[in-house]
Amino acid sequence: MPAKHDINKVGVESSDFPILCETCLGPNPYVRMTKQEFGNECKICNRPFTVFRWNPGAGARYKKTEICNTCAKIKGVCQTCLLDLEYGLPVQVRDAALGRKQDAPTSDINKQFYIQNLEAQMANSADGQVFDSDAANRAGREMLKNMARTDPHYKRNRPHICSFFVKGECKRGGECPFRHELPKENELSKQNLVDRYYGKNDPVAKKILREQAESKGMKAPEDKTVTTLLFLGLPVTTEAEIRASLAGACPFVKPTEVRSLTIVEASHCAFVNFVNRPLAERVAEALSAQNGIEVSGKRAKVVWGRSRPQKGKGPSAAGSASASGSGSVTAV
CATH class of the missing domain: 3.30.70.330 (RRM (RNA recognition motif) domain)
Incomplete structure (x- = not known):
């Protein structure tokens, strides 16, 4: 919870455990994490928050939380991959199916006011939720259930591409912890974390929605x-x-x-x-x-x-x- 409750001041957040999806957490139930209070600023609200870092499993890259606990609760997403926790789909796909309006402000001052108001709503809510699930589109929920990823997608945990290999200069061979493959230039190669969170101009969501429409x-x-x-x-x-x-x-x-x-x-x-x-x-x-x-x-x-x-x-x-x-x- 934030340390400061003054609506005109930027607060900080401290949490004991991150909000993660099954894929980002990894298959190991005894995963070890490092915890650093106020280790970085949230990519969305720019407030200092507790950063967790861990390795999901053998052959995977180290992962860390990118947004704060509060921003993750507001959107109902994983703190690392920013995908919906219930369906494993991008925010833009979920909001399109449920007919949710994107009304979050973009300026820094209004953003802080907006987020702190939602924090107060979550604190007063019995289940800690902001959205009214009963008012959601039933047909949209059924569609999301059909589109949902039921199995963990561990491909997301793969190491990054080795930049030295791309230049033809990597000499570590099989001992290199990064992937030895050339990057592919397509519509999915440029993704923005903020756009993914707000559900705007997300190339992954556009591809999913386009394929759904064509089907x-x-x-x-x-x-x-x-x-x-x-x-x-x-x-x-x-x-x-x-x-x-x-x-x-x-x-x-x-x-x-x-x-x-x-x-x-x-x-x-x-x-x-x-x-x-x-x-x-x-x-x-x-x-x-x-x-x-x-x-x-x-x-x-x-x-x-x-x-x-x-x-x-x-x-x-x-x-x-x-x-x-x-x-x-x-x-x-």
């Missing part, structure tokens, strides 16, 4: 001008109810970022057109993780729209439902 038949169309999603199987509803459901499922979408919303009552569907393609892709990934969207008590299917064929370059689109405005699409 649900929601592969993004090649045409980058398509920014429309179709809600199929809707009950009798109104535009206001659809907007409210979208705001609840995807709280990161601002009302002004929905360019147009057209309801086709005869087909029980709606065309939702967004201001840009990245936002449409993010909404599609979030709704696929939630297994659709619930509107007026009924869960509707969500699919991508597709480009309307230009005249003289494809079959006629007559008879198919279409959305008005820029980036018009036809039903898939």
